[in-house]
Amino acid sequence: MAICNYSHFKPISLTPSTNRCRFESSTSRVLTFRCNNSLASTQLKAEPEPVLTSVKSFAPATVANLGPGFDFLGCAVDGLGDFVTLRVDPDVHPGEISISHIHGVESSVAKLSKDPISNCAGIAAISVMKKLGIRSVGLSLELEKGLPLGSGLGSSAASAAAAAVAVNHIFGGKLPVSELVLAGLDSEQKLSGYHADNIAPAIMGGFVLIRSYEPLDLVPLAFPAEELFFVLVSPEFEAPTKKMRAVLPKEIGMSHHVWNCSQAGMLVASVLRGDLKGLGLALSSDKIVEPKRAPLIPGMEAVKKAAIEAGAFGCTISGAGPTAVAVTDDEEKGKEIGYQMVDAFMNDGGLKARSVVRKLDRVGARVIESNP
């Protein structure tokens, strides 16, 4: 069982619910989701009625980029994430949603707005309500943050994913997963940029490659082996996504482009083959994004070195940081790698940090409680 010793993460242990609201086929061999970004294909004939009075959903943390998978590849990690409790609420104006309560990780709660149009869960929920054509029912939403904001673990995507899945489920699960990802993208676009590499794996679970946005083409990449552990080490340091984006090069030399493309190919091949050594090599090999971002996170270069020296197959920045992510095939080894990385953050960067060792979340956002 994975262990969480990071005080501001909420460790959870969930079994897949039969009420899961997602495509059943995301682990099939050659599945991709392609849809137009218009609603034409999913426009419903009649406004659906709620089939439940309340649901509680969960969506996992995600690791985007994975080195050379910058902006098009991400994966979900188990046991960390956000919860949404959604209720049919006669006190809320029909067709609208109200955020009744936000609790959980204190640093996150303090920064989040309860105005639905400024809240990642609220925006995704509204988008799903629009897609479903909800005009006659009001909803209230309670958000429980398990993830800190700005950690590089897809905090906003987890909230959006949990909200999107909850709204869809309370009305009978009419929308396909691609529409839920698009609803989540509405939220991501407003708060951190139009990138699906957090929201897609948060909703779908596992590894997801985003091949295109127009049309949306999401490619789940099933990892066939069991023994994949992520060591997530988060320092007490703020790395705002906007600042981490501003430092990226606008132009890339051809040799670095070819190098990163080949590493991206290796990353994908390694995921599909369950090849942890190859995955680690590829993960560590980014010559474009990580070299620009790592110097902005005190100690990151030493942390990566410490992870590799402690036996990790590879290490890079999770999302836009500051969390560092390493991969290994053994939980105990993962803990030791985590200790070494925490030490390196302190010794080289002067930053306190905590580590968790987590497995791949293969399920994605799901309903965990429902009341008729």
Add this chain to the structure above:
Amino acid sequence: MAICNYSHFKPISLTPSTNRCRFESSTSRVLTFRCNNSLASTQLKAEPEPVLTSVKSFAPATVANLGPGFDFLGCAVDGLGDFVTLRVDPDVHPGEISISHIHGVESSVAKLSKDPISNCAGIAAISVMKKLGIRSVGLSLELEKGLPLGSGLGSSAASAAAAAVAVNHIFGGKLPVSELVLAGLDSEQKLSGYHADNIAPAIMGGFVLIRSYEPLDLVPLAFPAEELFFVLVSPEFEAPTKKMRAVLPKEIGMSHHVWNCSQAGMLVASVLRGDLKGLGLALSSDKIVEPKRAPLIPGMEAVKKAAIEAGAFGCTISGAGPTAVAVTDDEEKGKEIGYQMVDAFMNDGGLKARSVVRKLDRVGARVIESNP
């Protein structure tokens, strides 16, 4: 059975020989070849003696780049390629090699030097002799060109691969496949650039991803399905590799970089899954190299359009061109696609062209005759 109706291609039909000189394990699940570029690991203790008096080898044509796989991905196609006949020759100075005869495709023969240090087969043969430490035996080499030069089908790599495999085999097959690829790279470096995306699949067969050169890390990607057909349409037009390289951008915008990386990931995923639709989508999607090179090949844009309209899953330039390559799942459909592409070359580019429909060569360079 694939059909060849291109007069200057030599169609061949080979069954895998038991004398094959390559790694047996290239179709295994998580195989990569990693080696240092030094000879330390393969330096032989004693000069090997020839175990045969002569061998005849074959190496297949290759399609490099495959759109977003630029400079790191290639595959071998069956039934087209070059032959080398190698003999122990007491009339040749010990430790040296002589090119006795070059024949086959006339346009190629006229342009090739019989001086071994200026000939792709000769350079690769010398490199293998050096790696083996041959000082006491002289060899004569006969090269039969099945491929035209400068067609974008890895003509020089096929000659180099056939020569490397022949020399290694006549001395008992002491060198691993990675050393044969390095020998072929010596040849490619001198004649067209230090890129292994033709020579690696020419030697190893199938699809090969080149992850790194230092150390050399070659990743075979097994295509699991049978029904993959390449439609190769070669116009009567010269597209020198140097000219086609000169037109490439030195710097690439971040959005195009991310796009091509994601397509490269999709390309690799599609190969490993045997997903022809995904393969075609990715193959057609290059926004960096193809848009610069296609305008230099009269009619290429119309040819691509014609291929897609005729039902191909995707189409791009093979290697540096001018051959266009499309993919399909049916040989008869492939012929029809080929006719439409030939028409488009004439109608839009004013170029005569011929087409062949070929399968994946999963074997790579191999010995097809040997005499004790």
